[in-house]
Amino acid sequence: MKRITQSCVALLFATFEALADGNSNFEVLTNLETGPGNVTATANGRIIMSQHQFYQPQYTVVEYKDQTLVPFPNKEMVAADSTAAIKLDSVLGIRSDSNGMVWMLDNGMRSGVVPKLVGWNTKTNKLQRLIYLPAPIAPKDAFVNDFALDLNHNHAFISDPAGGNNAGLIVVNLVTGAARRVLEGHASVIPENIDLIIDNSPIQVKTATGETVRPHIGVNPITEDLNNEWVYFGPMHGLSLYRIKTADLINESLSKTELAARVERYSDKPISDGISIDKDNNIYLGDLANNAIGVITPDRRYQQLAQCPRLSWVDSFSFGSNGQLYAVVNRLHRSAILNGGDDQSKPPYFLLKVKALAEGLPGR
Template identity: 30%
Template sequence: MKSTIVNIAVALAITSLGACSRDDDHPGDKLELVFEDNTYQLTGVAKESNGRLLVNYPRWSDRYQYAVVTTSGKTGKVPYPDVSTNEWQHGLSGLNKWVCVQSVYFDDGGTLWVLDPSAPRLETIQGNGAKLVKMDKQSNTISRTYSFTNILADTSYVNDVRVDVKRQYAYLTESKGGGIIVADLADGRMRRVLQAHYSTISDPAYKFIIDGRELMKDGRPAKFNSDGIALTPDGDWLYYKPLSDDKLYRIKTEYLRDWNRTDGDLGSRVEDLGHFTTTDGMIFDAKGNLYLGDLQGYRIVKLDTNLKMTTIVKDDRLIWPDSYSIADGYLYISCSQIQKQPDYNNGIDKRTSPYTVYRIKI
């Protein structure tokens, strides 16, 4: 009888453990799974108000299918805007095709932007294809292309974008060399500023410890420079930070839009806001709250207008929360699992679950 009781207890324990490991069985769950891909690594997410959900896939390995898709249900996807635009090959021009898309973004006016650093495997820009693309809302065709060819080195990697619809300016981060790109969308002028400024370079002394060890690549600590970027609802302040340390910075956009200001002068205008989290992307809601990830702590946090930080959700499914989109009262979060890539694990792919997009009510 004693043996029977023990066996029943063990069976119940195993059943309980199995149930807890499932994504769809979290009592009181704050995270809602909206999309998953078990094969291809995604990074960016963009949710249209009362409309489509798009995700993008960078060309970081041979395991690659499409650059940008519109999702259908939790697993379905359709190449956006069509198959042809997703069919770039080495040796071809990258001006009118997706080469290596890093992020997708809906601005406050509902316009979709596609950011293509055009650097497969994070190496060098191919086909003069580094560009920011504005899509036409009605026809889903390319409305205008802003090329970075004249302002970036071939080794650059443009990472994320925010658009001020009212003033018609775009602000972008460059994550390899560090820096902010300012683009006048009306006349097409661009310039790169704050290159190698301390606010756009990851602190070399910071140990980026994730999953119990310092993230390493090729035997050296992995460092990611200016990456996350966010624009306040009024467009007056640009917030940004290097990825692999916990510092956060901001600068008034009026300074960035003044083309007569030198890089040295702009550097003196940067405000150091202090230590918060290591995050990839970040985004403001309409009330001025700033949402960031915590790559080391598997969290999403919120900074209010007084920079008070609170945890919104902590969950082991948030495996490298990457990009963010806000629509319909939800925060959408893509999880790219970058720390599990072979590059950071001596050539071993440590991913054991799908790449995902979740949403949380805010």
């Protein structure tokens, strides 16, 4: 892998005027031969990535180390109470915490297995937590995708776009392993009737009957502020970002109606995938239709930080140990799955470093 440190505009135009328009707000840290899924960075500087299942990778999780990718974990995962090995199937969501745990959300879709949340302790190099998400917590059409971690309340909050109208959030107690499905079918999680069109081509999925349809995907982006007060989320195919107080989300005594009433619309947003947040509550996201990186500032206004042809489906923002903000480019709209069965997605894919407006929490 070749390390690249120039911004897109510097590479394409090499002019001072181009650099002045904001595209110097990111750099390509390295080229990738396989399409990445999500990225996280540990407090001690390790960079861990899932590899997107749409590209049928050999390893579903890898570590970027010495300018190359190595399988992660680097040893077989065995549950503490069992001699059976735990296999990772289709990890997308991945986060790390301040205790040295890397949490991996395995949707199980490649092999049709039960989704699970897996916690790997990087200090002991052992499997520490395994939480299964069976039906009806994760229904038959579940696509558990991304999540936010909250060690203050010992919970994880998972986004599941599912089939669209049954999209919802999954609230997981990391201590007991108990999980609840909440806000299913609520306006804040179901997709809006809008198409995603990138470079003049619509996202299309080929059905079992050979027809092509334009999918509308429900809740996907999700994050929590650094004070563990608000959880922010919204449908991928949606132009609104919502939030709810963490205390309400973990309050099991609230009825469905009461919980739904606690959701508030926060701001406008573009069609977007993964998001992250910094200490000043700037929310970073990929502006998919415009090949751009954007930010929602604390005044609840959206603006672009950078726009470039290289920013071709920017996904999964995550802060590192020294204030770095990482993201990936995976060109999912050119994959066979989202391009009507025609695979036009080619490497290089990218691991990015984004110039953040403020520092964030490593792993978030």
